[in-house]
Amino acid sequence: MVLILGRRMNREDSGIRDSPAVKRKVFEVDSKTFASQDVLDFCSGSTHSEGILQVFNEFRDCRLFTDVVISVQGREFPCHRAVLSACSSYFRAMFCNDHRESREMLVEINGILAEAMDSFLSYVYTGRAKITTENVQFLFETSSLFQIYTLRDACAKFLEDQLDPCNCLGIQRFADAHALKQLASRCRSYAIANFSDVAQHEEFLDLHKEELEEYADSDELAIGKEEEVFEAVMRWVYHDVEHRKPMLKALLHHVRLPLLHPNYFVQTVEGDQIIQNAPECYQLLHEARRYHVLGNEMMSPRTRPRRSTGYSEVIVVVGGCERVGGFNLPYTECYEPVTGEWKSLAKLPEFTKSEYAVCALRNDILVSGKTPLHLLQTIQYLCSACKNGETRLGVVNKPCFCVFPQVYAVGGYDGQSRLSSVECYDSFSNRWTEVAPMKEAVSSPAVASCAGKLFVIGGGPDDDTCSDKVQCYNPETNSWLLRANIPIAKRCITAVSLNNLIYVCGGLTKSIFCYDPAEDYWIHVVHTFNKQESCGMSVCNGKIFILGGRGETGEASDNILCYDPASGIITGVAAMPRPISYHGCVTIHRYNDKYHKI
Numbered sequence: 001m002v003l004i005l006g007r008r009m010n011r012e013d014s015g016i017r018d019s020p021a022v023k024r025k026v027f028e029v030d031s032k033t034f035a036s037q038d039v040l041d042f043c044s045g046s047t048h049s050e051g052i053l054q055v056f057n058e059f060r061d062c063r064l065f066t067d068v069v070i071s072v073q074g075r076e077f078p079c080h081r082a083v084l085s086a087c088s089s090y091f092r093a094m095f096c097n098d099h100r101e102s103r104e105m106l107v108e109i110n111g112i113l114a115e116a117m118d119s120f121l122s123y124v125y126t127g128r129a130k131i132t133t134e135n136v137q138f139l140f141e142t143s144s145l146f147q148i149y150t151l152r153d154a155c156a157k158f159l160e161d162q163l164d165p166c167n168c169l170g171i172q173r174f175a176d177a178h179a180l181k182q183l184a185s186r187c188r189s190y191a192i193a194n195f196s197d198v199a200q201h202e203e204f205l206d207l208h209k210e211e212l213e214e215y216a217d218s219d220e221l222a223i224g225k226e227e228e229v230f231e232a233v234m235r236w237v238y239h240d241v242e243h244r245k246p247m248l249k250a251l252l253h254h255v256r257l258p259l260l261h262p263n264y265f266v267q268t269v270e271g272d273q274i275i276q277n278a279p280e281c282y283q284l285l286h287e288a289r290r291y292h293v294l295g296n297e298m299m300s301p302r303t304r305p306r307r308s309t310g311y312s313e314v315i316v317v318v319g320g321c322e323r324v325g326g327f328n329l330p331y332t333e334c335y336e337p338v339t340g341e342w343k344s345l346a347k348l349p350e351f352t353k354s355e356y357a358v359c360a361l362r363n364d365i366l367v368s369g370k371t372p373l374h375l376l377q378t379i380q381y382l383c384s385a386c387k388n389g390e391t392r393l394g395v396v397n398k399p400c401f402c403v404f405p406q407v408y409a410v411g412g413y414d415g416q417s418r419l420s421s422v423e424c425y426d427s428f429s430n431r432w433t434e435v436a437p438m439k440e441a442v443s444s445p446a447v448a449s450c451a452g453k454l455f456v457i458g459g460g461p462d463d464d465t466c467s468d469k470v471q472c473y474n475p476e477t478n479s480w481l482l483r484a485n486i487p488i489a490k491r492c493i494t495a496v497s498l499n500n501l502i503y504v505c506g507g508l509t510k511s512i513f514c515y516d517p518a519e520d521y522w523i524h525v526v527h528t529f530n531k532q533e534s535c536g537m538s539v540c541n542g543k544i545f546i547l548g549g550r551g552e553t554g555e556a557s558d559n560i561l562c563y564d565p566a567s568g569i570i571t572g573v574a575a576m577p578r579p580i581s582y583h584g585c586v587t588i589h590r591y592n593d594k595y596h597k598i
Helices: 031-036 046-062 081-087 089-096 114-126 136-145 149-161 168-177 181-193 209-216 227-239 241-252 262-269 279-297
Strands: 002-004 026-028 068-072 075-079 106-108 311-318 332-336 341-344 354-361 364-370 377-382 391-398 401-404 406-410 422-426 431-435 446-450 453-457 470-474 479-483 493-498 501-506 509-516 521-532 536-540 543-547 557-564 569-580 584-591
Touching: 046 114, 068 114, 075 081, 075 114, 081 089, 081 114, 114 136, 136 149, 149 168, 149 181, 168 181, 209 227, 209 241, 227 241, 227 262, 241 279, 262 279, 311 364, 311 536, 311 543, 332 569, 364 584, 406 453, 446 501, 453 493, 453 501, 493 536, 493 543, 501 521, 501 536, 521 557, 521 569, 543 569
Parallel strands: 068 106, 354 584, 446 493, 536 584
Antiparallel strands: 002 026, 068 075, 311 332, 311 584, 332 341, 354 364, 364 377, 377 391, 401 406, 406 422, 422 431, 446 453, 453 470, 470 479, 493 501, 501 509, 509 521, 536 543, 543 557, 557 569
């Protein structure tokens, strides 16, 4: 094979018509070698494109080959349509379609600053931009307008790196306005993590009511104590009292007033002039007063501690047994739903009992349980403030109990017959007093307090039958009334109260029922995954947790279900340390250094 290099020349080109033919230089190339190396894939890398851009930028400065002038705020920028179109789909649409601008030499663009256009063109022609705190907002808007997303994202990243307590709220508003979800989320997280400092700056006073409510409602708000949230809200209100005073109730609804120190509450909150002249806030104040007296007996979204304070709502599981006829368990264990962690507390000193009933009295736990001989049992205190929750015995003997403003011992079985008697315990005087008896004597009912009254639901009037009655006790009149029957007649059921509604499960049913005391009717709300009875049930973090229980075969379960009334969804969330039934469950506030961020 012969490869000829060079240009073929004609006689006319050489100017010598009769001269001898010019000899051409030829190289002989082996055909096999040529076949395997007929292409050289050469690439100069990014230097080629950078060099061309550099030359085009020099052309722009010298107005060489420029074919359009962009006018911004009266300042003219000579450019090349091809370069702008190659970099920006905005300009490609402007120049490549049949728009008026595609034919005109001068194109005026409004709504941007000349300085931002200058920085933008510098990026187009060099691939570099100098982003500063002074130009970042305008450069972001310009790059968004011209659809240069790499530059826009660089501006967003620059803003994220500049977050500070004095500017994070303003940057968040800017991010929301431009649909920058990642930047907006980062700003919210920063403001939540630095709320105490953020609330001291002027931007905080410019928040919209809805924005302030979102922050005040957050469980993750990083504060040393709840007083900081109250003071931030009141500072915002006082900044424009005339217009913001009507918003006070809605804002205080998100402040955990019950968790304020009682002295601070009396002196600062109740002593505030605006609050004193806002009767619509009195109900929230009354809730806080009740909590200061009753503790966890009175629960609402405002009694749930924020995690940054070091406190969290936990479920304490007390006693129980592994299976029918099996061993009674001495364990007291604490479950943290947010982390899914279990922590062992002190064992019960007397664990020959089963069918435990528990309640919280000012964040201490009261425990009762039925002995194998069905005798009256001792109520014990499990002090949540003591290290590891050591137990200390009380001085009273009563059957099962429930709590509402005081502790009530309701019904039960004395070894011979069911009881209709009801007694009330006053923790201040340490005395029990008789109150009006129930209309029907039952054992193993579900008992809950709701809407200022005590409800005894179902239970067993004797060994062979179950009741569907709902007995309602009114402490103000010391009287009992029968309300709408529960749709099922069962014993070994469990009830809790949440948001002025009562939820019931168990009784070897596969359902959760809900009762509305105000309307006096029952509805079925959701199916559980398996039939259970003698399960634990407690409200924690605004959701209902169902723990353990035994199935139709008598075998205990270690399942934990979580029902969220807000969404109507029930899920399996975790497993208990061991299968268990006939146990007591109660929610308290517990301090843990591991979660304390301040």
